Amino acid sequence: MDRMRGLKQDDADWRGARTWSLVFPAGEDVDQVLEAAHREFLFENALNPFRFPSLRVMEEEVVEMTADLLNAPEGARGCMTSGGTESILAAVKAARDHARVERNIAEPELLVPASAHPAFIKAAHYLDMPCQRIELADDLRADLDSARQLVGPATAMLVASAPNYPHGLIDPVEELASLAAEHNAFCHVDACVGGFILPFLEKTGVPLPAFDFRVPGVTSMSADVHKYGYATKGASVVIHRDAHTLLNHQAFFFDDWPGGMYGSLAVAGTRPASAIAAAWAVMNYLGEEGYLERARVVAQTSAALKAGISAIDGLRLVGDPPASLMAFCSDQYDMGAVGDVMDARGWHLDRQERPPALHMMVTPNHARIVERFLDDLRFAVSSHGESKGKSARYN
Numbered sequence: 236m237d238r239m240r241g242l243k244q245d246d247a248d249w250r251g252a253r254t255w256s257l258v259f260p261a262g263e264d265v266d267q268v269l270e271a272a273h274r275e276f277l278f279e280n281a282l283n284p285f286r287f288p289s290l291r292v293m294e295e296e297v298v299e300m301t302a303d304l305l306n307a308p309e310g311a312r313g314c315m316t317s318g319g320t321e322s323i324l325a326a327v328k329a330a331r332d333h334a335r336v337e338r339n340i341a342e343p344e345l346l347v348p349a350s351a352h353p354a355f356i357k358a359a360h361y362l363d364m365p366c367q368r369i370e371l372a373d374d375l376r377a378d379l380d381s382a383r384q385l386v387g388p389a390t391a392m393l394v395a396s397a398p399n400y401p402h403g404l405i406d407p408v409e410e411l412a413s414l415a416a417e418h419n420a421f422c423h424v425d426a427c428v429g430g431f432i433l434p435f436l437e438k439t440g441v442p443l444p445a446f447d448f449r450v451p452g453v454t455s456m457s458a459d460v461h462k463y464g465y466a467t468k469g470a471s472v473v474i475h476r477d478a479h480t481l482l483n484h485q486a487f488f489f490d491d492w493p494g495g496m497y498g499s500l501a502v503a504g505t506r507p508a509s510a511i512a513a514a515w516a517v518m519n520y521l522g523e524e525g526y527l528e529r530a531r532v533v534a535q536t537s538a539a540l541k542a543g544i545s546a547i548d549g550l551r552l553v554g555d556p557p558a559s560l561m562a563f564c565s566d567q568y569d570m571g572a573v574g575d576v577m578d579a580r581g582w583h584l585d586r587q588e589r590p591p592a593l594h595m596m597v598t599p600n601h602a603r604i605v606e607r608f609l610d611d612l613r614f615a616v617s618s619h620g621e622s623k624g625k626s627a628r629y630n
């Protein structure tokens with residue numbers, strides 16, 4: 236324990252609201268709920284739902300609640316996975332196999348916006364699928380002309396992000412989904428980061444474009460409980476509009492070995508029970524009202540940060556991010572150097588490219604540091620922002 240605590244000394248201070256990604260703190264009460272759920276289900280294994288029916292019930296309820304949140308229609312089915320990357324891999328696999336089996340496409344293709352998460356490129360790589368990248372329009376959302384040029388008879392899945400990680404922008408989901416439908420292709424909305432914040436921001440009155448299953452051509456979605464669902468790591472949900480896709484194209488069943496029937500819905504075999512239990516516990520503990528309360532804080536904090544950053548001479552937001560993810564850049568300052576000064580002051584902002592920018596995901600925990608952060612940012616810009624070329628690049 237001493238050694239562990241010693242090692243931790245150099246870790247980022249997420250509790251102190253110094254990080255802008257990776258951890259999504261929602262309050263000490265939530266921490267306690269998560270710890271209790273972990274303790275209760277520390278040792279069980281979600282590999283076999285017949286041995287631990289409690290886990291099957293909790294997983295089903297997490298998926299049902301998420302499906303409700305994303306306005307999935309009756310008959311939609313999904314499962315929990317270890318995180319956004321696994322949900323995406325599972326959805327892409329389902330699309331590939333659907334295209335092969337039901338559309339007779341020998342080499343199904345994936346079509347993803349240039350700003351989509353690398354998990355899609357990873358999935359294409361693992362699943363040996365050609366992957367085309369949709370260019371970004373001037374507003375930095377997926378460009379529809381580029382998508383129209385790339386989509387074709389071999390397209391298995393077209394992707395839209397709600398929102399994307401780099402800029403926090405929501406792709407034109409309605410248009411992309413209808414383009415996919417015209418070509419009988421699937422349309423996956425990656426709401427890994429948005430799935431548990433956009434629906435609540437919308438309810439608090441933040442104007443958002445349609446991004447979920449209400450859009451007819453959307454066939455699947457991913458939403459991470461371990462991001463704005465405020466669960467501990469290892470909890471995401473992937474949902475298909477059509478249960479058939481989950482069971483026939485995503486799931487894997489095998490019995491041609493001495494060990495009897497083996498089956499899994501996504502990639503993992505053995506799965507930690509505690510991740511499922513913690514996700515279930517936090518969703519039930521917070522309920523819609525708890526998420527709404529936190530979304531109000533996130534909306535106010537995001538608005539204050541956006542206004543504060545935009546008011547600093549020489550800085551501007553990248554695009555027009557509608558929710559709680561944002562990046563800011565400059566035509567004048569070296570953003571790497573600005574980031575270095577912020578690092579020296581104890582803030583951890585991820586670096587970005589095209590344009591060079593610093594990145595933020597706002598959690599309820601950031602409400603109390605807005606002024607301190609903006610003071611340090613003003614200092615960073617005025618003191619070191621122009622020392623071009625000297626910055627270190629790391630995320």
Ligand SMILES: Cc1ncc(COP(=O)(O)O)c(C=O)c1O
Pocket residue numbers: 317318319320321352354396398399400425426427428459
């Ligand atoms: C938009 C988006 N999609 C997918 C992922 C991948 O999620 P994970 O890191 O849980 O695998 C992320 C992670 O930040 C993300 O922001």
